[in-house]
Amino acid sequence: MSLSAEDIERFVQDGYVRVSDAFSQDVAAQCRGIIDEAAGVRWNEPSTWREPVVRLGHFSDPPFLDAANTPILREACTQLVGRDRWAPLSALGTFVLRFPVPGSINDDGWHIDVSFAGPDSVPDDYMTWRANVWSRDRGLLMLFLLTDIEETDGPTRLRVGSHLSMARRLQPAGDAGLSLAQLAEQGFDDTAECLEVLATGKAGTVYLCHPFVVHAAQRNIGKHARYLAQPSLSLRQQLSLHRADGIYTPVERAIRLGLGLR
Numbered sequence: 047m048s049l050s051a052e053d054i055e056r057f058v059q060d061g062y063v064r065v066s067d068a069f070s071q072d073v074a075a076q077c078r079g080i081i082d083e084a085a086g087v088r089w090n091e092p093s094t095w096r097e098p099v100v101r102l103g104h105f106s107d108p109p110f111l112d113a114a115n116t117p118i119l120r121e122a123c124t125q126l127v128g129r130d131r132w133a134p135l136s137a138l139g140t141f142v143l144r145f146p147v148p149g150s151i152n153d154d155g156w157h158i159d160v161s162f163a164g165p166d167s168v169p170d171d172y173m174t175w176r177a178n179v180w181s182r183d184r185g186l187l188m189l190f191l192l193t194d195i196e197e198t199d200g201p202t203r204l205r206v207g208s209h210l211s212m213a214r215r216l217q218p219a220g221d222a223g224l225s226l227a228q229l230a231e232q233g234f235d236d237t238a239e240c241l242e243v244l245a246t247g248k249a250g251t252v253y254l255c256h257p258f259v260v261h262a263a264q265r266n267i268g269k270h271a272r273y274l275a276q277p278s279l280s281l282r283q284q285l286s287l288h289r290a291d292g293i294y295t296p297v298e299r300a301i302r303l304g305l306g307l308r
Contacts, residue, residue, distance in 0.1 A: 064247065105137060123254070146270075157261070158261070
């Protein structure tokens with residue numbers, strides 16, 4: 047098994063689990079080469095770094111599919127989301143490249159990732175997209191480390207246990223859920239006391255996060271480029287918080303825990 051019983055319980059309580067060596071260093075290097083070509087930079091040549099943040103879309107080249115679909119990751123996703131209830135990744139992205147150079151980043155606010163369009167949502171305006179208590183269309187938030195990421199390299203910040211508070215916030219909104227703009231207007235002060243951890247590790251590390259984990263970017267103040275992919279794991283079967291057999295996946299158990307359901 048990819049994840050131990052302790053790993054799974056930690057995921058339910060904390061909202062994330064770290065999978066080291068989820069894909070190989072060689073695959074990570076191949077991915078970096080393709081990313082460099084697309085971005086017009088070199089991850090290990092500071093003279094090519096022009097902006098503090100570069101964003102790229104999805105790539106479906108073989109190295110990215112190799113990284114996304116290793117046996118250890120596929121088994122871990124099944125353990126957390128349920129067998130045959132999630133769709134394997136057919137591409138990897140989006141990519142956020144962070145470089146230690148001057149400039150405004152303007153993307154370091156606390157948030158959760160929304161997952162579906164409402165009737166008033168605008169396709170290219172992520173602030174209008176929504177999340178609901180059943181995490182419609184999203185099984186996991188995944189963080190793929192394509193470079194070694196240390197504490198000063200702009201690692202993603204995660205608020206431990208914040209997914210429990212977010213479940214309670216989303217429940218009254220029902221099927222329609224809340225847009226990212228509404229969530230941002232409410233703020234995330236209810237999770238400010240949560241322990242903060244940094245998504246650091248060697249290239250090839252993947253963080254599997256509950257969809258409701260509150261997280262934030264930060265500036266790269268180190269000496270190295272930081273390459274990260276942050277895909278969503280899509281659902282083939284939507285989550286359920288009231289199953290007749292009482293058998294829930296860890297993702298569902300975490301939501302039920304936040305709602306005080308037994």
